[in-house]
Amino acid sequence: MTRLSVKGLWKEYEDQVVLENVNLEIGEHEFVTVIGASGCGKTTFLRLLLGVESPTRGRLLLDGRALPSEPGPDRGIVFQRYSLFPHLSVLDNLLLAPELQGSRVLGRLFGKRRRAALDKAERLLDAVGLSSSRDKYPAQLSGGMQQRLSLAQSVIGEPQVLLLDEPFGALDPGVTADMHRLILKLWNMNRMTIVMVTHDLRESFYLGTRLLVFDKPRIDPQAPDRYGATVTYDIPLKGHRQASSPMARLQAVTTSARAMP
Amino acid sequence: MPRLVNRHPNRLQAITLSLLPFALVLAAYLAASHARLAANPGDKLLPAPAALIDSIHRFALEEDERSGSILLWSDTGASLRRLAIALGLSALLGASLGIVVGIIPYVRAALAPFVAAISLIPPLAILPILFIVAGLGELAKVLIIIIGIAPVIVRDLALRSAELPREQLIKAQTLGASTWLLVNRVVIPQMGPRLIDALRLSLGPAWLFLIAAEAIASTEGLGYRIFLVRRYLAMDVILPYVAWITLLAFALDWLLKTCRAKWFPWAEPTR
Numbered sequence: 001m002t003r004l005s006v007k008g009l010w011k012e013y014e015d016q017v018v019l020e021n022v023n024l025e026i027g028e029h030e031f032v033t034v035i036g037a038s039g040c041g042k043t044t045f046l047r048l049l050l051g052v053e054s055p056t057r058g059r060l061l062l063d064g065r066a067l068p069s070e071p072g073p074d075r076g077i078v079f080q081r082y083s084l085f086p087h088l089s090v091l092d093n094l095l096l097a098p099e100l101q102g103s104r105v106l107g108r109l110f111g112k113r114r115r116a117a118l119d120k121a122e123r124l125l126d127a128v129g130l131s132s133s134r135d136k137y138p139a140q141l142s143g144g145m146q147q148r149l150s151l152a153q154s155v156i157g158e159p160q161v162l163l164l165d166e167p168f169g170a171l172d173p174g175v176t177a178d179m180h181r182l183i184l185k186l187w188n189m190n191r192m193t194i195v196m197v198t199h200d201l202r203e204s205f206y207l208g209t210r211l212l213v214f215d216k217p218r219i220d221p222q223a224p225d226r227y228g229a230t231v232t233y234d235i236p237l238k239g240h241r242q243a244s245s246p247m248a249r250l251q252a253v254t255t256s257a258r259a260m261p
Numbered sequence: 262m263p264r265l266v267n268r269h270p271n272r273l274q275a276i277t278l279s280l281l282p283f284a285l286v287l288a289a290y291l292a293a294s295h296a297r298l299a300a301n302p303g304d305k306l307l308p309a310p311a312a313l314i315d316s317i318h319r320f321a322l323e324e325d326e327r328s329g330s331i332l333l334w335s336d337t338g339a340s341l342r343r344l345a346i347a348l349g350l351s352a353l354l355g356a357s358l359g360i361v362v363g364i365i366p367y368v369r370a371a372l373a374p375f376v377a378a379i380s381l382i383p384p385l386a387i388l389p390i391l392f393i394v395a396g397l398g399e400l401a402k403v404l405i406i407i408i409g410i411a412p413v414i415v416r417d418l419a420l421r422s423a424e425l426p427r428e429q430l431i432k433a434q435t436l437g438a439s440t441w442l443l444v445n446r447v448v449i450p451q452m453g454p455r456l457i458d459a460l461r462l463s464l465g466p467a468w469l470f471l472i473a474a475e476a477i478a479s480t481e482g483l484g485y486r487i488f489l490v491r492r493y494l495a496m497d498v499i500l501p502y503v504a505w506i507t508l509l510a511f512a513l514d515w516l517l518k519t520c521r522a523k524w525f526p527w528a529e530p531t532r
Contacts, residue, residue, distance in 0.1 A: 052431055071434035082426035085433075087450045087527050100446065101437035107446040137527040157436060 009058035017228035033204035036214035041229040076154035083150040084138040091134040094121040097157035144175035164196035211235040308497040316497040347406035359418025380412030402474040409470040410463040421455040454528035457521040
């Protein structure tokens with residue numbers, strides 16, 4: 001089933017074309033990784049999906065309906081930084097989504113509904129390994145713990161689509177491996193669709209079931225902003241289950257992709 | 262021998278050094294007072310310690326013959342009440358207006374230039390207008406403080422709330438926040454420590470406007486008393502009053518700082 005449709009998408013600023021003619025169908029429970037050189041529009045693409053930018057031309061559909069032009073609970077997001085609320089404890093950060101969605105006036109839950117939300121938050125805290133830090137503030141957590149909490153916070157409301165903007169870019173390599181296991185666990189738990197922008201080639205191959213490469217197919221050296229980027233390679237992957245080395249797979253798929261018309 | 266920038270005083274040295282300037286000023290005063298009084302026993306400019314203590318005793322412990330109240334305390338009460346009302350209202354106004362100006366683009370477009378213009382009016386220049394319009398009562402004195410500090414607090418909080426990372430506001434929306442909930446659960450709680458910081462910085466101007474207003478039209482208050490006894494060159498009263506005002510200002514600042522640490526532990530710098 002198609003979750004996200006991108007039809008003839010263009011994004012231009014003044015005299016700069018960032019994205020040109022992007023067409024995509026992304027299904028339910030796909031794990032799409034997006035890579036590309038810096039400035040190739042991959043973050044702009046994510047921001048369009050998030051609803052903080054609007055397309056110059058073309059359409060974005062979520063479950064067949066026009067994508068709302070502002071962020072909403074149907075699309076979760078984890079940024080590289082600043083995703084947590086510094087004034088809330090770990091547990092309160094997790095409770096925020098149920099509280100915001102369950103109480104439109106006070107933004108707080110009481111009694112039975114609070115206990116239900118607490119139960120869910122505690123289980124998720126366990127799943128991301130933060131139970132012992134539940135009363136700490138984000139500033140007291142390490143970078144890896146912060147991102148684990150941020151992931152948990154984004155999935156507790158069960159969004160259909162989870163957007164990840166280089167979420168592990170600032171973490172140590174050892175911590176990143178843990179994060180990879182965690183994101184795959186959450187992905188399978190909620191069967192959501194994930195679109196993840198990364199600059200780490202290994203990561204994109206290891207995690208994704210599908211790899212999108214954004215690049216500019218045409219470049220005018222006199223006017224580098226004249227043409228925009230689009231999806232130059234759309235590579236199906238077997239996901240993290242495949243064991244062969246990422247670089248070997250990269251060579252294999254890029255050559256086969258080039259051979260395609 | 263390490264460089265000067267790398268040498269740190271130990272605790273005892275730090276305390277001694279911090280007391281040193283106070284001690285020096287005190288010593289200079291005592292010496293100058295002694296010298297002047299030796300030349301002219303009737304000198305009023307730098308009263309001797311005994312005269313100061315006598316005045317303090319008279320103002321802080323004895324009832325005034327005419328009013329029947331202990332002047333230092335009734336003056337302190339009157340001034341602090343004005344200050345507290347003005348600071349409270351300014352905080353309320355500054356926080357509510359500042360946050361909507363900072364967060365809601367339409368309100369910012371409508372009010373930011375207006376608030377900027379208002380904040381540039383010299384408050385003391387419109388003090389006569391206030392006395393004409395609001396009379397010589399408490400209202401004018403509280404208003405002058407509010408007019409003096411509220412626009413600055415509004416602008417400060419507008420800047421601080423606009424400074425919140427975009428990522429945080431976007432994230433809150435993806436968690437289901439409406440504008441109302443975004444302001445109430447994400448922005449307002451984070452502006453608490455910022456408001457206290459703004460208030461602490463406003464304390465100086467607030468005292469300035471308070472004393473100016475009391476000096477011109479009042480029947481009690483710390484500023485009133487100083488300007489009243491000025492007519493008799495009563496330095497033995499003015500000096501203790503100034504020291505007392507300084508102590509009060511210091512205590513208020515400390516109180517705000519302590520409240521900030523207690524109420525908003527997450528906003529304290531991590532060690």
